[in-house]
Amino acid sequence: MPNPYDANFATEPPADLPLSPKVKSLRKAYQDAEQAITSYTQENARYRTMNVARVGQSDRYTSAALEEAKRELKEAEIAAVEAGKPLPEKEKFLAPALAKGDDYNRTVEALKVLAQKAKQEYSDALLSELKTMGLKEAEKAAKARDGWEKAYKAAMDARATLELHASLFSWCVSAGDIDFYPRKDHSQGERLEYWELTEDGRLKFEAAQALDFYDYMVKVEGLIEPDPNPPAPLVEEWVASRVPAQHYSKPYGHEDASYVGEIY
Known part of the structure; x- marks a missing residue:
């Protein structure tokens, strides 16, 4: 039997697959577990530990909360030295952020374990029902195929009838x-x-x-609707007395007005 945790269908089945109430419930539990991780990490992001070392440097892990605590400590140290007072206790400033960061890491790891457990339970339940669901889908497909065959035959019969009467109409018209x-x-x-x-x-x-x-x-009138917007008849315009325009010109530099050029 395949490992359901590695199978894509075991966690993301097709939307049209009818899941049983048990599988739906386990799927909801898995989705809630995943959402719990997202919600917790978003709400507590300032305590997430990150490696902020630059290329070539040794690893240096810190968090936004820890860096803020370090800034507060630095400000308190400067104020104490300026006032001639003893330096503040370092643990007082850094311990809460360090503890919160540790809690964050432990909580996220625990939430991931719970999410993986919920995913496995959901996947196992889904896998155990695939045979039953598959047989039902095969039966539905067989019924659909029979319906499709009947519909196709009916469509072909109707098409043949359409072609027959269209041909008879053509003979008449x-x-x-x-x-x-x-x-x-x-x-x-x-x-x-x-x-x-x-x-x-x-x-x-x-x-x-x-x-x-x-x-x-079309040899028989009354079988086809006339053109509802027939084009206007073409009328050839002819004016018998039309005289072409005549244009007169003089040769270049000629001043004699009696010269008559070509008629265009």
């Missing part, structure tokens, strides 16, 4: 010239999904355009 719909077996699609009728039962103009029912095919 063309007065027997064509016995199949215009885009039959077209490489870019037959567009039968555009078939749509007006309220009075005629093929809509937009549908006829999409289906390539060209004007030369």
Whole structure:
């Protein structure tokens, strides 16, 4: 049996997988344990010990709280020397921060152990139910497959019926010239999904355009809706008395106004 702790599915199952109440409960416990670590480390970040040594230096571990305590100690030492008083006790300033830092490390380690334990319990429970859930999913898939096969067959039957009646319509509208719909077996699609009728039962103009029912095919009126926005007829404008404009010019430097240039 595979190690559930190392298996991705054992901690992050698909969202659609129906988990049992037991597994859901253990998953919630694991998530709460992880959240406890996050909350504690965020709330107590000032006590987290870090290595602040620069490259080439010996390791030096400290925390924000400890550095603050050291600054307070330095200020108290300066004030004491200035006032001629004894130096303050070092432990009084540093001990609380050191103790808090130690508590932080121990608490985080304990929280991690609890989170790992919760994760293992959740993973074990999930793994133990995979067979049962898998068999159920296989059964659901088989039912879906049967439904898909029936739906596909019904769709193909409907498609064949659509093609038949579209072809018969084409025969009628063309007065027997064509016995199949215009885009039959077209490489870019037959567009039968555009078939749509007006309220009075005629093929809509937009549908006829999409289906390539060209004007030369239409021999029987009343089966296809006329163009609702026919283009305006072209009128050729001709004015018999139109006289072309004449432009006169003189040769360069010529002052004789009697010169007549070309007529353009």
